[in-house]
Structures are given as structure tokens and as C-alpha cells.
């Protein structure tokens with residue numbers, strides 16, 4: 001891995017020398033600029049560490065969200081039809097969905113939010129340690145306790161959600177629940193200071209990928225498959241355990 005990040009860094013440094021790009025063109029440039037400005041405190045290892053953090057935290061989570069959303073759509077074809085209609089009406093014959101189209105796709109966003117409610121891809125968020133003893137809802141939590149927040153259970157809590165086990169994106173239409181987790185009944189990106197810093201990038205990547213999938217293809221179960229399972233992997237990021245195999249047809 002170290003070699004890979006070194007190659008990426010060298011590529012950028014070589015490009016500066018040949019003047020083919022300016023610093024500040026992309027994320028690596030910004031990190032290298034910071035290294036240059038704070039040379040006493042930031043080393044190449046810091047730059048590599050941040051790049052790795054972004055790659056590891058940002059790719060599996062976004063990809064897994066797309067897989068869960070497609071899983072729920074194929075299991076609920078009436079919603080697949082509706083979201084497909086929305087995207088195709090909004091984008092017309094342009095050939096692909098682009099970032100500028102996303103603001104028109106409210107139903108698509110509701111589908112992704114509902115998929116993240118039922119399948120939050122970081123189901124226990126990231127672990128915390130209590131700095132001091134405290135009392136929370138009557139429970140005494142000693143200093144230095146490892147604490148997990150169960151986002152999975154929160155999203156399915158019958159005190160907060162009607163028909164909590166049912167996939168129904170329409171519950172998010174017209175709702176003002178936001179990704180940043182200001183309302184604690186829905187926290188797929190965590191909340192507060194240590195919430196996901198890649199929220200905007202993650203949400204946009206998922207919206208772009210899913211909208212293009214439903215725009216470009218009609219989707220079917222493979223011949224002989226009656227239903228799709230929802231078994232999960234264990235670990236910090238919750239992936240679908242078995243591959244999602246679908247047939248894509250050009251409409």
C-alpha cells in the first residue's frame with residue numbers, strides 16, 4: 001500500500017516539475033500544499049495516512065450503500081419503477097445522469113435514505129471511549145468504557161418509525177430528516193463532531209451511481225432466482241454477504 005501512495009505522490013510531484021498541472025487541482029495537491037506550508041509538522045507519512053483513510057473509509061461504504069439500495073429496489077419493484085421514471089423523466093435522452101441533474105431527483109434521494117435506514121453500512125458507528133464517568137438515561141457509564149452507538153437499532157426503532165421493518169422510501173418524501181444526524185432517529189453518517197467527514201462526497205457518489213444504474217438499464221432477477229437474500233457480513237462496514245446478481249437489460 002505504501003508503494004501505491006508513494007507512486008501517486010511522485011506522479012503529482014513530477015507533474016509540478018514539468019508544469020503540467022497547478023497545485024490545488026485535486027485532493028493530493030491540497031495535502032502536498034499543506035505539507036509544504038507546515039513542513040515541520042506534516043510528513044509524507046501523514047499525507048499517505050490521510051489518503052489511505054479517505055480511500056478505505058470512502059469506497060466500501062459508498063459501494064455497499066449502492067448494493068443495499070439495489071437489493072431493496074429489486075425486492076420492491078413498484079419503487080424501482082417509480083425511481084426509474086423519475087430519473088428518466090428528469091434526464092431525458094442525455095445518455096447519462098450528471099451531478100447537475102441530482103437536485104431534481106427527490107425520489108431517488110428518498111430511496112437511498114430508506115436503504116440507509118434499514119441497512120446503515122456502518123451499523124455500530126465507530127467506537128468511542130468515555131473520558132469521564134457519566135450517567136446516560138439512568139445507566140452509569142464508568143470512565144474509559146468502550147461505547148458503541150447502534151445505528152441499526154435506531155433506524156428500526158418502533159418508537160420512531162411506523163412499520164419499521166418495511167422498505168418504504170415514501171416515508172422520506174417531504175420529510176426534513178437530513179444526513180448529518182441532527183435528528184437522532186436516523187444517523188447513517190453518525191452525528192456531531194466525529195460524524196462522517198465524507199458525508200457530502202459519499203451521498204453524491206451513491207446518488208450518481210444509483211441514478212445511472214436505474215437510468216441506463218432495466219433490472220431483473222436471473223432466471224430461476226425467486227428472491228434475493230439480505231444476509232450481512234460482520235465487521236465495521238456491513239456488506240451484503242452474498243453477491244447481488246441481477247440481469248441488466250438495455251431498455
Ligand code: HEM
Nearest residue numbers: 057058061062122125126188189190191194195196198202
Ligand atoms: C455512503 C457513504 C458513507 C457512509 C454511509 C459513511 C458513514 C460513516 C459513519 C457512520 C462514520 C462513523 C461516524 C460516527 O462514528 O459518528 C464514518 C466515519 C468516517 N467516514 Fe464515512 N461514510 C461514507 C462515505 C465516506 C467517504 C466518501 C469518506 C471520505 C472521502 C468518508 C470518510 C470517513 C472518515 C475519515 C471517517 C472517520 C471520522 C472520524 O473518526 O472522525 N466516509 N462514516
